[in-house]
Amino acid sequence: MTRASATTRSAQWFARAQQSLVEGVNSPSRGAAVYSPGPIFLERGQGSHVWDADGNEYLDFMMSFGALIHGHAHPRLVEVVSQAMSEGSHFAAATSAEVEAAERFRRMVPSAEVVRFANTGSEATMLALRLARAHTGRRKFLKFEGHYHGWYDPYLLNAHGHPPEQLGPPENPARIPDSEGIPSSTFDDVVLVPWNDVPALERVMRQHGHELAAVITEPIMANMGCILPREGYLQKLRELTREHGVLLILDEVVTGFRYAPGGCQEYYGIQPDLSTFGKALGAGFPVGAVAGPRSILDRMRWGDHMVLHYGTFNGHRLTMKVIAANLDLLSADGIYRKLHAIGDAAIAGLRDVFRRRKVKAIVQGFGPMFQIYFTERDAIHDYRDYCTYVDTRKYSRFVHALLEYGIYMTPSNGLHWIISTAHTEADVQTLVKAADQACAELT
Ligand SMILES: Cc1ncc(COP(=O)(O)O)c(C=O)c1O
Incomplete structure (x- = not known):
């Protein structure tokens, strides 16, 4: 051919x-x-x-x-979008569509007591970090070399590949910003570690565990191709974060609704504190989502010490209709x-x-x-x-x-x-x- x-x-x-x-x-x-x-x-x-x-x-x-x-x-999604569009695309008001999407989401994702919808994976990871910082009262967070979590400033450290001679020693990695225009002070709050390396993780958690709001990780490294976690690595990560009172953010923007109905957290049997979704959730429509327990997500409730998350297009009606239909399709035997x-x-x-x-x-x-x-x-x-x-x-x-x-x-x-x-x-x-x-x- x-x-x-x-x-x-x-x-x-x-x-x-x-x-x-x-x-x-x-x-x-x-x-x-x-x-x-x-x-x-x-x-x-x-x-x-x-x-x-x-x-x-x-x-x-x-x-x-x-x-x-x-x-x-997909014919079912075409039908849903055409119908929803003829009724009006989006109202930026409360709709039954977002309730129906959220109910299905909760049924599929084990850690989702509640969910908040945004518009992209980047928005979801941005919100997850803000929630983690507010919840723990800590500023720093840990990210891994080569993990990509969207284009929000603090995540843009070593998300791109570089020649090996530029990487520095694994115990003290060179810190290479992925973008101009980010104040270098942004990265003062970022602890950077190689992934899939338990001794490195133990060392850095001993040193920084007390001051970290969160550790964010992709469960499968999907932005350096497809790199699987070593046996027991994610479990160890869960154990160490719990031990140090650090929230574990599982970034399932790529893996969510792909490997199992409940994503990699179901596949690998991990209970994250927060998880982020996008991509497959919207089946072609732009979406992001943060899921977790009420005790953390309720910090977004209106009030003096709230975590702010606005968005004209949050819970976009067309997208919510697509999500409900998408999750129904994914629930088929x-x-x-x-x-x-x-x-x-x-x-x-x-x-x-x-x-x-x-x-x-x-x-x-x-x-x-x-x-x-x-x-x-x-x-x-x-x-x-x-x-x-x-x-x-x-x-x-x-x-x-x-x-x-x-x-x-x-x-x-x-x-x-x-x-x-x-x-x-x-x-x-x-x-x-x-x-x-x-x-x-x-x-
Ligand atoms: C693991 C991961 N997190 C977050 C994002 C950001 O998602 P979006 O491109 O929808 O902003 C991506 C995008 O590729 C991703 O791979």
């Missing part, structure tokens, strides 16, 4: 986009820094497929960075079994291709989310492994070749492959065949 058509129209749109948008896009992860010579302009999606401005068809494994848990234009089975088949198929083609690459992750690393290592365990041992340029070449064979994926190795409920076994076969052809080009 070779894509016959060119991408002339995409190139024309991209040239035009430069006139009115910075780098021709609305996020650096979509532009020429990632796609060469420029991005493919997508115009339409259906199920697991997308079509670009030139009419080329692709099988989509990026799925809107994981937001599209049911693929594109066998849905998660199917997501895992299709994902595991894709992983097995890709591993087989690399083995047969004698390409030094591993496929890491399981079920609905995974990543390919071109590396000599057997596994990538943390940020430092990723920065040191992963050939991200080769991955980019591989994905650009896959695009030629009709597989849509971002060439950024820091992201991950997503399986939606729209993907089928036939899609897996198409992927495996395309990967085989792309490998032939690589070698």
Whole structure:
């Protein structure tokens, strides 16, 4: 399968986009820094497929960075949105839609005594930190190297990869801001530690535990590809945070509603104090959510010492309708079994291709989310492994070749492959065949 058509129209749109948008896009992860010579302009999606401005068809494994848990234009969601839109999109007033969304959310997420909806994952993690600081009366918090929690100032420390010689020693990591425009004092409150390393965590908790409001972690590191927690690591993290009176914020923006109905907290059996959601929760609509016990979230109740959280679009009515329908779809029998089975088949198929083609690459992750690393290592365990041992340029070449064979994926190795409920076994076969052809080009 070779894509016959060119991408002339995409190139024309991209040239035009430069006139009115910075780098021709609305996020650096979509532009020429990632796609060469420029991005493919997508115009339409259906199920697991997308079509670009030139009419080329692709099988989509990026799925809107994981937001599209049911693929594109799921008929039930189209119906719900059309109906809701005809009644009025949003009132910024109390609605039955947000109650119905919240009730379903609580049924699925074990730690959610109550939930607060916002509009993006970044807003959710921002709110979670404010709540944690108010609840504990402490200012500092701990984040891990290579974890991304959105673009809020204090989280933008070592969220990007860097050459290994810039990282400093693991016991005293170099602190590298990801953005200009953030006062350096913002990071005075951030304790930075390598992930998946129990002795490092114990050491830093002994030193800083008493002054930390929160530890925030992704349960599976999803912004350096797909890095799994070592056996018992999350449990140890829970134990140590409890011991020091530190709140554990589990950032499930990527993993929530993906690995299990209750996300990774259900899958790994962890009880966080607060957890944050986005992406798959909105099934393509912008949303963020913070969930946890009343004793913490009730701090947002109106009053003298309240934690403020406003937002014109909080609990957006269209989104709330979509969430209720999305969570109903995800509650159907066998849905998660199917997501895992299709994902595991894709992983097995890709591993087989690399083995047969004698390409030094591993496929890491399981079920609905995974990543390919071109590396000599057997596994990538943390940020430092990723920065040191992963050939991200080769991955980019591989994905650009896959695009030629009709597989849509971002060439950024820091992201991950997503399986939606729209993907089928036939899609897996198409992927495996395309990967085989792309490998032939690589070698
Ligand atoms: C783990 C994690 N947290 C938070 C965010 C921020 O979410 P959003 O892009 O919706 O602001 C992301 C986005 O990729 C993420 O991966």
